[in-house]
Amino acid sequence: MHQLIRGLFLERLDNPALRNLADSATLDYQEKIAFTTDSFVVHPLFFPGGDIGKLAVCGTVNDLVMAGAEPQYLALAFIIEEGLDYAVLEKIVGSVARSASQSRVVVATGDIKVVEKGSCDKVFINTAGIGRIIQQLSIKKIRPGDKIILSGDIGRHGLAVLAKRKELGLDFNIKSDCAALNGLLMPALKGIAGIRFMRDPTRGGLATTLNEISESAGLGVIIEEDEIPVSKTVKVAAELLGIDPLYIANEGRAVLVVEPKAAGETLALLRRHKLGRNASIIGEISARYRGRVILNNRFASPRIIEMLSGEQFPRIC
């Protein structure tokens, strides 16, 4: 354990907060902070465009950003199955270190537990995170007429993970969108006052996120199918598998609800960043269809998009 901590984790993640290896890190705060946690049990551990280490950092960074906060510190906890190949662990910790450094968050404290063979599937990671609130966002701030912006194309992460599962034997050549979104979204949070609410369409995909918005806000969500960016490869793969891309998990995308007069400026700002190049205004909030998500399509009549019932695929994150 001592060697594992000093030789691998501290070696890769060294920083003043972590260095004393106490059970708690001590941090200075003078502001309102956001606090979040997420466990990652993705299977397989490595997939095109990411791995469990990158996912664990980006997922928690993104949860903080969605709360209108600037991510600052992570607490990192590993549950490791006895006998796990050291090279695998090394690769994952390296990935955590790289992702944390790229998204400018500090791993301030951590924990490692090893369980007997058969008591967990290789490795699970929990990341808790804290960050300072920049703009207090809330679903309650949403008003009819607000614009809905999607930061990029959907459906990559879920398909990338699924395709990698041995039992499926698929190769779609799709990379996960897994990415930390603070680089893309902090400039908007810091510079634009009219952002009401943000959420990342992870488990359950865009359809689920939009349903959560319409339900919690008690308003309608009307979106235009043509405006939702979906890559050709995702379209083809999803069709093959009989899945609607609207329900596929993403790990590097955000839905923003923005007041009408700030929508253009927000969209332009997002599009200047490489993660927001395909950002699009996909619809708006309506006083009609309260609690419902309506999808418009030029060639068909509007349809109601339901929330996904049950989990479509386990261990996608």
Added chain:
Amino acid sequence: MHQLIRGLFLERLDNPALRNLADSATLDYQEKIAFTTDSFVVHPLFFPGGDIGKLAVCGTVNDLVMAGAEPQYLALAFIIEEGLDYAVLEKIVGSVARSASQSRVVVATGDIKVVEKGSCDKVFINTAGIGRIIQQLSIKKIRPGDKIILSGDIGRHGLAVLAKRKELGLDFNIKSDCAALNGLLMPALKGIAGIRFMRDPTRGGLATTLNEISESAGLGVIIEEDEIPVSKTVKVAAELLGIDPLYIANEGRAVLVVEPKAAGETLALLRRHKLGRNASIIGEISARYRGRVILNNRFASPRIIEMLSGEQFPRIC
């Protein structure tokens, strides 16, 4: 998942921070805070004196207290094996709720992942915690002559868990000491200026904690065997198993290093609380024997207490 969250977790843990079920909680801080994380994989889930839910709350509360902080908020993450008996989960969540309420911490945010049968052993819990720093403690503040106080008798938790494991078939009638220590220690932290350092002797027991202190402080630790409280049942059980109580994990005990003139006052304060009734000054810090722990015994020559190498028992917490 929706039913699980609303019907069980929110039902038992309801509070304003958790209620909006966002991925992050937003918290107000105007002070220095401590931040910690711990995963709990204890086997079995229920043992005399506690269960994984109580342990997950108390363990993280205690880590914050050890950092000189007043515990305030927890983030709670469950990894659940598909098919886990709902009654078991209900009991654990009830235990989390009761322990959180008793130790006056708020479960502010959470996460639930379900994995396929065989991918984890029933349930693992991660708790991250934050609290405001009351007294900045540090191993670097320790000086020769400082007194070492142990808050209660040792060896209970490890033996209680071991005895409960089916394969051992033992019944020692020993209850775990599992407890949140903020009730016991916050009055000392708030009222006494001379506390230098605190640590809870969990994995590896008192011997390991004392070795960490002597190593990190670069000073000697000299303790008196007669002053270390160990119950008769623990002594007998440990002897039967061939284990030294000094190396057995505790989950409701603290080691305090206190400047000499504050030792008496601290001891008296601890003894007034039911969790500190057996508190004892077990030894002191010395400029001799740097980096070593020396155990004195009236009837034998002093011996060096080494750090436990390797983990004595897996999944004790």
